[in-house]
Amino acid sequence: xxxxxxxxxxxxxxxxxxxxxxxxxxxxxxxxxxxxxxxxxxxxxxxxxxxxxxxxxxxxxxxxxxxxxxxxxxxxxxxxxxxxxxxxxxxxxxxxxxxxxxxxxxxxxxxxxxxxxxxxxxxxxxxxxxxxxxxxxxxxxxxxxxxxxxxxxxxxxxxxxxxxxxxxxxxxxxxxxxxxxxxxxxxxxxxxxxxxxxxxxxxxxxxxxxxxxxxxxxxxxxxxxxxxxxxxxxxxxxxxxxxxxxxxxxxxxxxxxxxxxxxxxxxxxxxxxxxxxxxxxxxxxxxxxxxxxxxxxxxxxxxxxxxxxxxxxxxxxxxxxxxxxxx
Amino acid sequence: xxxxxxxxxxxxxxxxxxxxxxxxxxxxxxxxxxxxxxxxxxxxxxxxxxxxxxxxxxxxxxxxxxxxxxxxxxxxxxxxxxxxxxxxxxxxxxxxxxxxxxxxxxxxxxxxxxxxxxxxxxxxxxxxxxxxxxxxxxxxxxxxxxxxxxxxxxxxxxxxxxxxxxxxxxxxxxxxxxxxxxxxxxxxxxxxxxxxxxxxxxxxxxxxxxxxxxxxxxxxxxxxxxxxxxxxxxxxxxxxxxxxxxxxxxxxxxxxxxxxxxxxxxxxxxxxxxxxxxxxxxxxxxxxxxxxxxxxxxxxxxxxxxxxxxxxxxxxxxxxxxxxxxx
Numbered sequence: 001x002x003x004x005x006x007x008x009x010x011x012x013x014x015x016x017x018x019x020x021x022x023x024x025x026x027x028x029x030x031x032x033x034x035x036x037x038x039x040x041x042x043x044x045x046x047x048x049x050x051x052x053x054x055x056x057x058x059x060x061x062x063x064x065x066x067x068x069x070x071x072x073x074x075x076x077x078x079x080x081x082x083x084x085x086x087x088x089x090x091x092x093x094x095x096x097x098x099x100x101x102x103x104x105x106x107x108x109x110x111x112x113x114x115x116x117x118x119x120x121x122x123x124x125x126x127x128x129x130x131x132x133x134x135x136x137x138x139x140x141x142x143x144x145x146x147x148x149x150x151x152x153x154x155x156x157x158x159x160x161x162x163x164x165x166x167x168x169x170x171x172x173x174x175x176x177x178x179x180x181x182x183x184x185x186x187x188x189x190x191x192x193x194x195x196x197x198x199x200x201x202x203x204x205x206x207x208x209x210x211x212x213x214x215x216x217x218x219x220x221x222x223x224x225x226x227x228x229x230x231x232x233x234x235x236x237x238x239x240x241x242x243x244x245x246x247x248x249x250x251x252x253x254x255x256x257x258x259x260x261x262x263x264x265x266x267x268x269x270x271x272x273x274x275x276x277x278x279x280x281x282x283x284x285x286x287x288x289x290x291x292x293x294x295x296x297x298x299x300x301x302x303x304x305x306x307x308x309x310x311x312x313x314x315x316x317x318x319x320x321x322x323x324x325x326x327x
Numbered sequence: 328x329x330x331x332x333x334x335x336x337x338x339x340x341x342x343x344x345x346x347x348x349x350x351x352x353x354x355x356x357x358x359x360x361x362x363x364x365x366x367x368x369x370x371x372x373x374x375x376x377x378x379x380x381x382x383x384x385x386x387x388x389x390x391x392x393x394x395x396x397x398x399x400x401x402x403x404x405x406x407x408x409x410x411x412x413x414x415x416x417x418x419x420x421x422x423x424x425x426x427x428x429x430x431x432x433x434x435x436x437x438x439x440x441x442x443x444x445x446x447x448x449x450x451x452x453x454x455x456x457x458x459x460x461x462x463x464x465x466x467x468x469x470x471x472x473x474x475x476x477x478x479x480x481x482x483x484x485x486x487x488x489x490x491x492x493x494x495x496x497x498x499x500x501x502x503x504x505x506x507x508x509x510x511x512x513x514x515x516x517x518x519x520x521x522x523x524x525x526x527x528x529x530x531x532x533x534x535x536x537x538x539x540x541x542x543x544x545x546x547x548x549x550x551x552x553x554x555x556x557x558x559x560x561x562x563x564x565x566x567x568x569x570x571x572x573x574x575x576x577x578x579x580x581x582x583x584x585x586x587x588x589x590x591x592x593x594x595x596x597x598x599x600x601x602x603x604x605x606x607x608x609x610x611x612x613x614x615x616x617x618x619x620x621x622x623x624x625x626x627x628x629x630x631x632x633x634x635x636x637x638x639x640x641x642x643x644x645x646x647x648x649x650x651x652x653x654x
Binding site: 071081109112129137150152220221250251 | 395398399401402403404405406407408409435436439441442445447448449450451454455456460462464472473475476477479480524526528537538545546547548549550551552553576577578579604605
């Protein structure tokens with residue numbers, strides 16, 4: 001299970017694997033509603049007469065949190081991918097500040113934009129009820145709470161932040177496809193910033209147990225199938241003009257850069273952001289065909305996040321990318 | 328995988344399986360701190376001179392939410408058990424109202440007492456910032472939000488609600504053992520109300536992959552070992568005097584009552600609460616040696632929960648149980 005990927009991995013993902021994944025997946029609920037909100041979002045945030053290099057027309061799809069893989073159709077047990085969603089939530093804030101509109105495709109219950117520096121349970125931890133029965137925020141958290149509420153309301157009201165939730169790998173990939181089709185007209189002004197922790201293995205829907213798996217007296221053997229590598233599909237078929245950024249998270253530093261390079265080549269990503277589980281909040285390495293840039297959190301500023309210089313770098317490289325199309 | 332448990336299941340859990348589970352489990356962080364807070368909680372809520380049948384001395388340990396099973400030591404992937412924690416959180420409120428003190432052993436991020444009727448993300452959904460920069464609650468949610476904040480603060484301040492979080496099956500079972508030892512002196516006045524969705528299968532720590540499992544080109548086979556049935560240990564060794572209630576959740580109605588009866592006999596539970604995934608918020612069946620009682624939500628009252636009549640019934644049967652010891 002610990003073998004490093006070999007050259008076999010460089011093969012293209014066969015289209016029939018992808019087709020069979022989608023054909024066997026449970027139907028996405030609310031697909032029509034999601035398409036409608038995406039269409040309105042794109043109409044609102046791009047103008048056909050606009051200058052493609054103007055940031056006003058720039059859109060980023062940020063995926064965030066982990067996808068689940070159900071082990072039963074009437075799901076009691078599932079395999080999950082650890083991800084608080086902090087990276088995606090914080091990056092959303094910096095992209096909005098940089099003038100981008102954001103489609104935030106997030107795991108239900110994961111970290112939300114503008115809330116990443118709040119306690120786990122802000123309602124019970126930050127508030128109290130005064131004698132006159134009005135609700136008060138504790139002084140310690142007042143500023144953070146106020147700016148979270150204000151900035152979130154503003155972004156949603158201005159229509160520059162569209163939040164779409166998912167739970168399973170099936171929902172995630174189907175919604176991602178809808179987003180990529182909706183953003184096709186945005187061309188090179190669109191970024192896919194794929195920070196979600198996506199399941200590598202799953203149980204195909206048709207071979208899944210219907211009911212809760214019973215605990216018999218022996219061990220349980222589960223055979224998991226590899227999820228087709230959708231990055232190739234996204235890059236080559238769904239959104240061929242967009243600027244594509246994927247993430248590589250490992251716990252073993254020795255293989256991290258090799259794996260990041262592999263992803264860059266295999267999926268023709270424009271940028272791979274390599275990060276190691278234990279230091280991911282301090283430092284990431286941005287890998288492109290031309291460069292390897294180490295991006296660090298500004299330790300001299302309290303509350304500074306590594307996502308601030310990271311998004312700054314991404315925006316700069318995205319500008320260069322767009323210019324190539326203008327020329 | 329779908330076979331109904333057979334008579335083999337009625338065997339006792341061998342003690343060496345349990346010992347080996349605990350010996351190989353990663354060490355519980357903060358064990359000393361948890362023991363200290365439990366000791367203070369028990370001292371505060373029971374008096375040695377008290378009358379055992381007085382509710383003032385009654386304590387319930389409510390477990391809530393699902394336990395996880397890591398698939399890697401440096402955990403990226405894990406198997407999770409679906410459970411919002413709503414049952415445990417709502418039951419906590421009703422037990423507090425009935426005069427019990429509550430140890431709430433809950434999955435991090437799961438539903439909290441007094442918050443079960445709030446939206447998923449109360450901070451962003453219920454609040455706004457007024458022109459004078461004060462924080463306001465939307466009229467629609469004002470009462471629910473206020474009572475959530477007030478009642479939670481009151482319960483914590485009075486010291487009648489002790490919240491202890493867990494994530495993995497290893498943490499859950501180690502903390503449950505600490506609680507059972509701490510509640511030993513409470514004798515028959517203690518209830519274990521085991522609403523958590525506990526993993527049946529796990530990967531033993533010593534055979535677990537150290538790093539993130541690599542996605543090679545083929546399928547992935549995982550062999551899971553059965554978690555030793557700790558209910559027997561809890562019932563017979565850790566807290567032999569307490570009143571024990573376990574839950575049986577199934578998606579297949581046909582096997583539900585048979586499984587509930589099996590659990591009653593196998594683990595010598597005083598009560599098993601049987602519930603079916605799709606109707607669990609409407610109806611549960613309380614199974615004891617003497618009776619089978621169907622408990623339904625009061626559909627005539629808006630906002631009524633099935634946990635209200637359920638806890639009422641539990642408290643009544645617990646009173647009868649305590650009286651046997653007084654006699």
